[in-house]
Amino acid sequence: MKDCIKIENPKECCGCGACKNICPKNAITMEENEMGFFYPVVDEELCINCGLCKTVCVFSDKHTGENKEASVYAAASKNTDTLMNSSSGGLFTELASAVIDKGGAVFGAAWSEDFSLHHIAVTKKSDLNMLRGSKYVQSSTDDTYSQAKKMLDNGMYVCYCGTPCQIAGLKAFLKKDYEKLLTLDLICHGVPSVKMLQQDLEYVSKKKKINITDIKFRDKGYGWGVTGSLSNGTSKVKYDSGVSPYYFYFLNGEIYRESCYNCRFPSEGRQGDITLGDYWGINQELVKQMGDVDLDKGISCILVNSEKGRQWINQIKGSLFITSSDRKSAEKRNKQLTHASVPTPEHNALSAMYKEKEYEAFVYWYKKNYKKHIVRFVKGLIPRKTRRRLMQVYSKIKG
Numbered sequence: 478m479k480d481c482i483k484i485e486n487p488k489e490c491c492g493c494g495a496c497k498n499i500c501p502k503n504a505i506t507m508e509e510n511e512m513g514f515f516y517p518v519v520d521e522e523l524c525i526n527c528g529l530c531k532t533v534c535v536f537s538d539k540h541t542g543e544n545k546e547a548s549v550y551a552a553a554s555k556n557t558d559t560l561m562n563s564s565s566g567g568l569f570t571e572l573a574s575a576v577i578d579k580g581g582a583v584f585g586a587a588w589s590e591d592f593s594l595h596h597i598a599v600t601k602k603s604d605l606n607m608l609r610g611s612k613y614v615q616s617s618t619d620d621t622y623s624q625a626k627k628m629l630d631n632g633m634y635v636c637y638c639g640t641p642c643q644i645a646g647l648k649a650f651l652k653k654d655y656e657k658l659l660t661l662d663l664i665c666h667g668v669p670s671v672k673m674l675q676q677d678l679e680y681v682s683k684k685k686k687i688n689i690t691d692i693k694f695r696d697k698g699y700g701w702g703v704t705g706s707l708s709n710g711t712s713k714v715k716y717d718s719g720v721s722p723y724y725f726y727f728l729n730g731e732i733y734r735e736s737c738y739n740c741r742f743p744s745e746g747r748q749g750d751i752t753l754g755d756y757w758g759i760n761q762e763l764v765k766q767m768g769d770v771d772l773d774k775g776i777s778c779i780l781v782n783s784e785k786g787r788q789w790i791n792q793i794k795g796s797l798f799i800t801s802s803d804r805k806s807a808e809k810r811n812k813q814l815t816h817a818s819v820p821t822p823e824h825n826a827l828s829a830m831y832k833e834k835e836y837e838a839f840v841y842w843y844k845k846n847y848k849k850h851i852v853r854f855v856k857g858l859i860p861r862k863t864r865r866r867l868m869q870v871y872s873k874i875k876g
């Protein structure tokens with residue numbers, strides 16, 4: 478067993494599943510830990526010590542494979558339906574549709590009935606709705622890397638969209654680039670576990686008396702922001718940090734997988750041919766340059782990281798509002814482009830308590846800290862200059 482993967486530190490495994498996909502003996506299964514995150518476990522009886530699992534691990538030092546020449550754009554689809562059903566500017570749908578038009582397959586994250594999240598492949602545009610939209614929870618790649626390889630070896634176009642570590646895992650598994658492969662990585666600050674989400678949905682469904690059949694983390698009916706919805710098929714309720722401890726702690730960065738606080742991928746070199754994110758805090762000048770764009774329906778920040786990425790963007794340009802931007806401006810409100818999430822004291826306390834009390838820990842901390850966090854959040858919305866001015870006025874009044 479000396480040559481096979483062994484997870485000694487949970488910070489050093491993002492759960493991408495490349496090791497499981499490459500194992501010639503199917504000796505690796507992904508098993509859930511007490512926080513609900515999946516880690517590879519090797520069956521000693523089946524393992525032949527070939528060492529392949531170690532060579533593909535994206536947390537090993539051997540791993541490179543970054544695209545380093547990014548051009549930055551602000552962009553949004555011209556199609557209102559696409560925009561309203563996407564989390565940001567609908568770039569994923571525009572690119573995925575172009576791949577399907579060439580007879581290709583698109584891989585992305587889709588809900589299962591129990592609200593676990595799995596990567597699947599679709600080949601019809603009418604099925605893209607299963608993939609569309611950000612799901613703020615970890616998706617399992619299952620055997621999709623192997624599926625994608627088979628398709629590519631058969632000469633098919635493939636688009637694979639996922640978190641940067643999932644794209645790194647795919648590339649490590651494939652071992653070579655394919656001309657017909659388009660990779661899209663997301664700007665990503667971290668993922669909580671499916672177990673945490675399922676417990677939250679149970680809590681919120683009781684609180685709001687709704688039998689949940691659909692979940693959206695970002696519902697454009699409430700504008701372009703981080704308000705989502707839960708629906709029972711005929712009516713919906715808001716799903717946001719005001720009702721959900723899970724969503725609250727997700728946005729605060731306190732319940733991510735340990736590897737997210739040790740993420741190797743927020744650097745300048747990106748994993749995908751194209752990186753997709755929200756253009757939070759976009760300035761008016763850029764909005765004007767984009768033409769007839771509606772700010773309330775969402776704008777994407779895209780980094781075009783390779784020549785292949787550039788060619789695909791050129792192909793879909795006609796269906797986009799698009800203008801050039803720069804990295805500095807994109808990073809202003811997207812710090813996850815420069816560094817990994819930092820674990821807070823709350824993260825450590827919350828994790829320790831969750832191991833013992835599971836979801837009760839979320840409710841306990843949420844009730845305890847909600848007001849404090851709201852004050853901090855509102856403070857964060859006031860520009861620093863104004864805050865300083867207000868403090869000066871306050872001290873004068875106080876004498």
Ligand SMILES: Cc1cc2nc3c(=O)[nH]c(=O)nc-3n(C[C@H](O)[C@H](O)[C@H](O)COP(=O)(O)OP(=O)(O)OC[C@H]3O[C@@H](n4cnc5c(N)ncnc54)[C@H](O)[C@@H]3O)c2cc1C
Pocket residue numbers: 562563564565566567568569570584585586587594608609610611612613614615616638639640663664665666667668753754755756757777778811813
């Ligand atoms: C966990 C997570 C964290 C993110 N954090 C940020 C951030 O901090 N800043 C920022 O600017 N953008 C972030 N994003 C990206 C952003 O939310 C949008 O997904 C992105 O801008 C694409 O939007 P779109 O309108 O082009 O496409 P959409 O239609 O919204 O498409 C989303 C694509 O992402 C895939 N996807 C959705 N959920 C997951 C998941 N859990 N794992 C893997 N793939 C998934 C879907 O399959 C689809 O392919 C994050 C996304 C995720 C999933």
Ligand code: SF4
Pocket residue numbers: 480481482499500501502503504505519523524525526527528529530531
């Ligand atoms: S060493 Fe080879 S056989 Fe053993 S788990 Fe890793 S890939 Fe599978």
Ligand code: SF4
Pocket residue numbers: 482489490491492493494495496497517533534535536646
């Ligand atoms: S990071 Fe990916 S390849 Fe490495 S051990 Fe974890 S699941 Fe396997």
Ligand code: SF4
Pocket residue numbers: 491640641642643665666667668734736737738740741742
């Ligand atoms: S923060 Fe890093 S390790 Fe965590 S899901 Fe995103 S890319 Fe993967």
